Amino acid sequence: MKKVKFFSLFSLLLIVIFTNLYSVETKFSAEFWSRYTADFSENQLVKSYFSLERGYIGLQPTFTDKIKGRFTIDLFSSDKFEDGAGIKLKYAYVDFKMPVNDMSLQAGLIKTYFGTIYDWNYATIEKSFDDKEKIVSSADYGLSMNGLIPSGFGEYALSIYNGEGYSKTGSDIDGNPALSLNLRIIPIVGITLGGSVLYENHSLIVKADSSLTDTVRLCYSGMGRISFGLIDIWGLYVAKNKDQETGAGFMIMPVLKLSKIANFIDMEIVGRYDMFDKNIDSAELNDSHNRIMAGFNWNILKDSKSGNPVIFLQTDWERTSYEDTTKAYVDNLSLQLRYLFSGKIK
């Protein structure tokens, strides 16, 4: 582990030197999430801890007006980790602008353009639904052709990934590529509709000791968003077919933006409901669960020049209930302070 941490820090140092030598401009950003979490089971406090849940340190060099890069590492620290702290490379890619308008090719450790995972801005402290239910990972190694539909009518991404996600390592990595298509359209102002498909054929490369029973992994999602004035509602349906099981579920998340009522109340009230059934073909398994969340977000301090949030307070109450009546419901209460810095190195 120490070797990995040393390697990550050494890589970061190389990236800083390299980008400074060859970039026209380099922006840096740092974002830290300090969190207090209290876990309850049937109203009994079972665990309570503070953690540095995320520490994103990022560099965004512009090499030419057609080539940009993005490098982000994630530092995290908490008693819950075996080594107390960890470091992960989250994004490392180069973005090449294509000759066609508003089209670019990304290569490296890139975002996974699926569902809502790639533009999830953590209105709730909880992860996006597709991330939480492990439908796909938020970042993966691969190539992606991204583009915009003219006149702001939407976006698309056609990607090829390893399909295993950025954090999975070791001998159980599947070597088959995954293909993905994501499309979002905005037919009228304030209404967004989208769909994503991820397909991976496991039969192309099969290991001798493979325990896979299916030849195909298929994930798909449909999303909708309605945003008018102070109301912003997100909806997502996801399904995943793997190992002869089809899991599916949905999320709905209404956000009330109080700043739309009065500028000086820069707060949001957020609710969210998730439901996921791990195997929709078997009614006997009692393997579904749901989550109810409620919280608020408060922009405590904004950057005086850009107006972007600098210090951001979030609270979240979350109850997870299980179809299996032998399992007790679990409550989590989280309080999180997110603080952000950004600027230019060069």
Add this chain to the structure above:
Amino acid sequence: MKKLIGIILSVLTLFGFIFAKDITMSGSTTVFPIAQLAAEKFMDKNPDINISVRGGGSGVGISDLILGRVDIGDASRRIKNKEIKKAKENGINVFEIPVANDGIAIVVNPSNGVNDLTVEQVKKIFMGEINNWKQLGGPSMPIVVISRDVSSGTFDTFKELVLEGGKVRDDALLLASNNAVASTVSETPGAIGYVGLAFVSEKIKALAIDGVIPSENSVKDKSYKISRKLYMYTNGSPKGEIKSFIDFILSKEGQEIVKQVGYLPIN
């Protein structure tokens, strides 16, 4: 009864304070002088309306409008497709209002003997192919290139009209505002930079480009090639106080303000 009326009036006053609709605007440092002076004159005429004006750059103004933080986003470039998409997602229907014309002046230190360049020569200077004033008929002196940061609307326009997508030389000094460029050029004998027409003063010298000096007439008749429009963006067609303010800027009096701060009327 009087007590009840008093309470109702107090509550209405409090709600009036909380929900009072002031006009907020932010964005381009180039558009800022127009926005600020127009806001002052407009508030003099309409004391019940308060307008707050902030700079930050074209990207900030458009981003603020998209996120619903301001009523008007000021920009010295046209809104990009990805910004329109983001605005639509957020329920913001971007409405574009050109408010002024502007020329981007190529400026040097007044002590520099060079008075005239071609667009091609400016491009070569900024891309690093010409490094000494001697190559342009001037004194033997290294050229110090001063540019704007890449988030600036002025940079975007300069890149499009002069560099044609090319890259500014690596050792160029990137500054955050028109004033910073003007100030640095005035203090550096070998410097060359570019600023909005309104920022040209006697401390710096604006060069003729392809034989045309940047001026009101040359920008208006389009003989000066490095020129652009300045914009204000709103959420949908302006209404209420915002419409009154925009109408004021586009009025004869508002366009006089545009001229007063060194830009050119839109019509």
